[in-house]
Amino acid sequence: MSPAKSPAKSPAKSAARPAKASTQSAKTTKAASKTAAKAAAKRAPSPAATKSKYTAKDITVLKGLQPVRERPGMYIGSTGPSGLHHLVYEVVDNSVDEAMAGEADRIDVTILADGSCRVSDNGRGIPVDPHPENKRKSAAEIIMTTLHAGGKFGGEGYKISGGLHGVGVSVVNALSSHLELEINRDGARWVQFYAKGGVPQGPLKRTGPSKKRGTTVTFRPDPTIFEETEFRSQTLLERLQEMAFLNKNLEIRFRDERTTPVHEQVFKFAGGIVDFVRHLNAAKEPLFKRVIDFTETTKDSEVEIAMQWNTGYYEGIHSFANNIATTEGGMHEEGFKKSLTNVLNRYAKGKGLVKDKDENLQGEDIREGLTAIVTVKLRNPQFEGQTKAKLGNTEMRSLVEKATNDKLAEWLEMHPSEGKAIIAKSLQASRARVAARQARDLTRRKSLLESSAMPGKLADCTSKDPSESELFIVEGDSAGGSAKRARDPRTQAILPIRGKILNVERARLDRMLKNEEIQTLIQAIGTGIGEDFDGSKVRYHKIILMADADVDGAHIRTLLLTFFHRQLADLARYGCIYIAQPPLFRADIGKERTYLKDEAALRKFESEHKTSKIEVNRFKGLGEMDWQELGETTMNKATRSLLRISVEDAAIADGVFSRLMGDDVEQRKAFIQENAKDVRFIDA
Ligand code: 0RA
Numbered sequence: 001m002s003p004a005k006s007p008a009k010s011p012a013k014s015a016a017r018p019a020k021a022s023t024q025s026a027k028t029t030k031a032a033s034k035t036a037a038k039a040a041a042k043r044a045p046s047p048a049a050t051k052s053k054y055t056a057k058d059i060t061v062l063k064g065l066q067p068v069r070e071r072p073g074m075y076i077g078s079t080g081p082s083g084l085h086h087l088v089y090e091v092v093d094n095s096v097d098e099a100m101a102g103e104a105d106r107i108d109v110t111i112l113a114d115g116s117c118r119v120s121d122n123g124r125g126i127p128v129d130p131h132p133e134n135k136r137k138s139a140a141e142i143i144m145t146t147l148h149a150g151g152k153f154g155g156e157g158y159k160i161s162g163g164l165h166g167v168g169v170s171v172v173n174a175l176s177s178h179l180e181l182e183i184n185r186d187g188a189r190w191v192q193f194y195a196k197g198g199v200p201q202g203p204l205k206r207t208g209p210s211k212k213r214g215t216t217v218t219f220r221p222d223p224t225i226f227e228e229t230e231f232r233s234q235t236l237l238e239r240l241q242e243m244a245f246l247n248k249n250l251e252i253r254f255r256d257e258r259t260t261p262v263h264e265q266v267f268k269f270a271g272g273i274v275d276f277v278r279h280l281n282a283a284k285e286p287l288f289k290r291v292i293d294f295t296e297t298t299k300d301s302e303v304e305i306a307m308q309w310n311t312g313y314y315e316g317i318h319s320f321a322n323n324i325a326t327t328e329g330g331m332h333e334e335g336f337k338k339s340l341t342n343v344l345n346r347y348a349k350g351k352g353l354v355k356d357k358d359e360n361l362q363g364e365d366i367r368e369g370l371t372a373i374v375t376v377k378l379r380n381p382q383f384e385g386q387t388k389a390k391l392g393n394t395e396m397r398s399l400v401e402k403a404t405n406d407k408l409a410e411w412l413e414m415h416p417s418e419g420k421a422i423i424a425k426s427l428q429a430s431r432a433r434v435a436a437r438q439a440r441d442l443t444r445r446k447s448l449l450e451s452s453a454m455p456g457k458l459a460d461c462t463s464k465d466p467s468e469s470e471l472f473i474v475e476g477d478s479a480g481g482s483a484k485r486a487r488d489p490r491t492q493a494i495l496p497i498r499g500k501i502l503n504v505e506r507a508r509l510d511r512m513l514k515n516e517e518i519q520t521l522i523q524a525i526g527t528g529i530g531e532d533f534d535g536s537k538v539r540y541h542k543i544i545l546m547a548d549a550d551v552d553g554a555h556i557r558t559l560l561l562t563f564f565h566r567q568l569a570d571l572a573r574y575g576c577i578y579i580a581q582p583p584l585f586r587a588d589i590g591k592e593r594t595y596l597k598d599e600a601a602l603r604k605f606e607s608e609h610k611t612s613k614i615e616v617n618r619f620k621g622l623g624e625m626d627w628q629e630l631g632e633t634t635m636n637k638a639t640r641s642l643l644r645i646s647v648e649d650a651a652i653a654d655g656v657f658s659r660l661m662g663d664d665v666e667q668r669k670a671f672i673q674e675n676a677k678d679v680r681f682i683d684a
Contacts (some may be wrong), residue, residue, distance in 0.1 A: 006398040009477035064146060065174035065198045072225055075171045082648060084226050085235050087172045091119040091217050093251075096323060098123030099250045100377070104214065109240060109257040111231050115179070116220035125185030125215050128204060128420055136205040140183060140190070144173050145198055165168030169217065173198035175226075176219040184212040188224045196222060200381035233263065238652045245279070246323050246375060248272030250334040266605045273373040274310040280318075280651070281372045283659045283667040287369065287425060288418045292411050297405035300379045303400050305336065307372035309422060313429075313508050314566060315367040318651035319374040321381050327650055330384070334378045335400035337363055343448065351416075353423040361426045364531075371408055371481030374400065375650075436509035438514050440532065449533035455520040459484050461493040471524060471540040472580070472635070473497060475547040475556050479630070483546065493540065495524050500556060504563045505657065518563065535574070543571065544642065546580035546634065549619035563659055565647065572647045579643040582625070582634045595633045597641070 011531045026144055038348070053373045068075050075081040076090070090108065098104040106124035129140040134142065143234045147170055173179050179194040181204070189210035193201040235255045244252045244267035270273040274291045287309035295304040300643040319326045319333045331343050338517070341363040347362060376399070382392035412419040418482040463469050471493045476482045482498025487494055509530060512518050513662040522529055545560050547553035557579065562579055571577055583595035589609060596602045606614065619625055634640050647653045659667045 008267050016258075017230055027531050034101070051495050060561035065170060068147070068171050068174035069197060069225065072175055073137070076175070079226050081228065081232065082646065084221055084229065085231065085239070086119055086223055087175060087219065088119065088231065088236055089239060091169055092119075092243065092324070095119060095121035095123065095215070096247060096250070098215075099247055100323075100498060103370075105249065106251045106253070108253045108255070109236065111233065111236075111256045111258055112218070114220070115230060115258065117231060118216060118218040120216040120555070122212070122214040125183040125213050126181075128183055128188075128190050128206075132312045137682045138192075140181065140204050141200060142288060143168070144170055144179075144181060144192070144194065145200065146170055159480055163174065170198065172217070174245055175220040175222055177224075179219040182216040182218075184214050187211070187679075201610060204231050214489050237265060238655075242276075242652060243323060244266075244269055244326075245273055245373075246320060247348040273304055273375060276373050276651075277306045277308050277371050278318060280329065280655050281308055281310050284371075285549070286310050287421050290415065290418060292408065292450060294403060294407035295412070296399060296407070298316065298399065301377060301396070301399065303332065303374070303396070303403055305372065305374050305400070305404065307370060309425060310369045311425075312369045312386070312505070312653075313432075314369070315364070316371040316506075316651075317374065318372070318654070319369065319376075319391070321376050321378065321383075321396075322382075323375075324381075324389070326389050326391045326650060328387060328390035330401055331394055331397035332391050332400045334372055335397035336372070336404055337367070338344075338407070339401045339404035340364055344411070344426065347412050347419060348423045348426075351419070351423075353420065354427070361423075361430060365426045365430040365433060366422075369425060371654075432508050432510060436513065439510045439513040443462050443514075455495075455523050455616070457496055457520060458635065459494040460524075460525050461486075461487075461492050462489060466538055467541050469540040470542040471495060472544050472546050473521070473560060474622070475553060476621075476623060478640065479546070479548075482622070482625065482627035485627040486635050488635075488637075493524070495520065497521075497556075501563065502561050503559055504566050511583070513568075514582045521563070523583065524566070527568065527569075527571070533568060533570060535570055538576065542574055542578055542642075543576055544578045544580050546582070546622065548623075550583055553621070555575060561645065565653060565657055566647075569650075572645050575644055575646060576647040579645065581641050581643060582619065582622055582630070584619060586619070586629075588615040588617075589613060595629075618682040 072079050072083060076086040092107060092109060095104060095107045098121055099107070101123075104121045108120040109117070110120075120384075126143055129139055131137050131139045131142045141408060143268075147168060161235070173194055174197060177196070179197045179198065181192045181194070183190040183204075187209055187244050189207050189212075190204050191207055192204040195201055198321065205459075206557050210317055235252070237254055239491070240252045240254055242317065244250055247268060249268065249272075251266065251268040252265075252267045254267070271278070272291050277291050287534050291306055291308045293304070293306040295302065297303075317333060319329060319336075321330070341361070344366050345354070345360045354361065371383065376391070376396050378393060380393070384390045384392040412422075461469050470491060472483055472487070474483050474494055474496045477496050477498060480494055483494045497517055497520075501517045502520070503520075504512055524539065525539045525543065527533050528537070543564075545557050547556045560579070564572055581597055583597050584599070585596040587594045587596060587602065587605055589611065590613070594605060595680060596605055602616065622630060632639055
């Protein structure tokens with residue numbers, strides 16, 4: 001079915017599941033895997049060492065949280081960048097729960113100069129009274145040191161609780177080297193400190209009176225658990241912005257105190273998901289100005305839908321349940337799609353825009369160019385599916401279906417010119433679909449005729465086992481030539497591409513299939529694209545983009561990533577897409593040669609080798625390296641380092657891609673400027 005299992009296993013380490021939170025690159029390097037092994041060793045202290053450090057009481061705490069330290073992946077997905085950022089989301093989710101309960105309207109997230117993270121809210125504050133079952137401890141301490149103790153306190157507690165992430169703030173405590181808890185409640189301020197692994201350093205203490213209310217958690221991720229502990233502000237910002245979109249009027253402030261000047265950003269959206277839709281369509285051309293928006297509430301659940309079509313060709317329906325991205329869809333999304341198709345067909349025929357005798361419009365025709373947010377909040381969310389990102393509650397299907405049936409039909413009645421534009425666009429899409437099918441049949445037949453023949457430009461590997469096979473997509477013929485000489489011909493295939501490939505963000509399928517470069521890629525990869533995609537046919541479990549480290553190279557990489565994101569999304573989801581990291585510098589000291597990946601690495605090298613006898617060479621492009629150098633630094637499995645692309649949250653990725661690749665030049669410029677310092681992540 002999908003290549004999910006084997007390729008996910010092959011890299012040095014792999015996330016247990018593509019976590020839900022954000023878009024970012026995970027680094028897979030030899031060094032990283034060594035670090036992970038070292039971390040694993042450190043994670044299991046010898047009993048003797050433990051005994052000398054902790055009292056009996058602390059050992060109980062350690063035992064309680066120990067499962068988290070033994071298997072962090074089970075709780076936060078991975079110990080890579082994705083898991084690291086999850087810690088922040090976990091704490092923020094608790095604060096957002098307070099906001100959802102109507103008890104807080106502001107959350108502050110600060111990365112302190114020392115690299116730790118502080119999350120503060122103005123909610124009720126975690127309860128401080130002695131716990132009814134264990135009178136020696138405060139409820140707060142129990143919450144911080146017991147697994148799954150999150151929302152069970154305070155009777156009614158949370159009305160609606162952030163399901164999936166809800167592993168509890170104790171998980172963050174378990175995976176921190178230091179955590180400080182401050183609670184302002186009932187006119188007093190309380191604090192408690194925890195050492196490595198969540199061990200309390202004394203009880204929760206009242207420090208004095210306070211007029212404030214709320215909870216502040218400051219934590220430092222444990223460097224013996226995580227491969228790296230540096231938060232990436234862009235990743236956090238994207239998720240925090242999404243949270244603010246999903247919770248109308250909630251003010252989320254972000255501060256990064258590691259930089260001078262301090263970087264600050266405030267998110268607060270009076271329009272909620274209407275603003276989210278406008279944001280997603282910002283770099284596109286909307287079909288009409290209005291955003292359609294409706295809600296439906298029952299005793300203990302609510303649904304809100306906002307949507308707007310653009311003149312583009314992609315469907316962007318993003319659904320959420322209790323603020324969690326349900327990337328695998330589920331009942332709410334099903335109900336929405338079904339009703340959308342029915343309502344628009346009924347409308348089109350009722351208004352004579354489609355003749356009674358004509359075929360109905362298909363769902364996919366109607367959804368072309370549609371950007372929609374479907375968000376539900378409910379009491380007992382059931383998360384299912386491979387990545388636990390699919391909503392299983394059937395009652396949500398009927399609720400969303402009913403809301404869409406009634407309210408969308410009503411909206412269309414009141415907005416006839418918009419209604420007409422939607423139907424006209426759907427009819428166009430349906431004609432294009434027929435044309436694309438013909439083009440696709442043609443390519444299919446062609447590849448059948450040529451049987452297993454691969455494109456002439458491809459220097460294929462001899463192995464036919466996808467799990468050990470790699471495809472290098474190389475910019476330019478000359479670098480392609482070097483790569484061919486440097487490769488391991490048994491497992492490494494080379495596909496040189498010349499110039500810029502087609503920007504698929506702005507092309508319909510029929511045009512795409514006529515493009516030679518795209519055809520070659522599709523043939524080489526073997527899975528087919530779009531709705532034809534079949535992961536079991538993938539010919540390589542690693543597809544590695546190798547382009548120059550300059551602006552042109554970045555552009556080509558981005559075009560390729562756009563193609564993968566839009567047409568082969570599952571490959572990225574399963575972690576098959578990588579970016580090669582050719583070094584930018586070569587430093588020679590006498591006969592000793594070192595390759596350095598970027599300016600930062602060069603500066604570090606220079607500071608560690610205080611001789612004025614370093615000869616530094618900067619590579620302008622792949623073409624400047626000879627084939628031995630290219631092999632050693634960039635391709636050889638034993639010495640290279642690769643960036644793995646992971647798309648965790650499609651809504652965020654969509655926003656990024658349409659800003660980067662869409663029609664609006666100003667948006668693109670702004671994006672590139674904002675991310676210029678983080679150029680290695682520009683494509684992620
Ligand atoms: C348990 C019960 C109540 C609130 C909270 C936990 C709570 C937890 C966190 C974590 C971060 N911020 C938070 N704010 C509140 C309800 C307390 C009550 O009924 O007064």
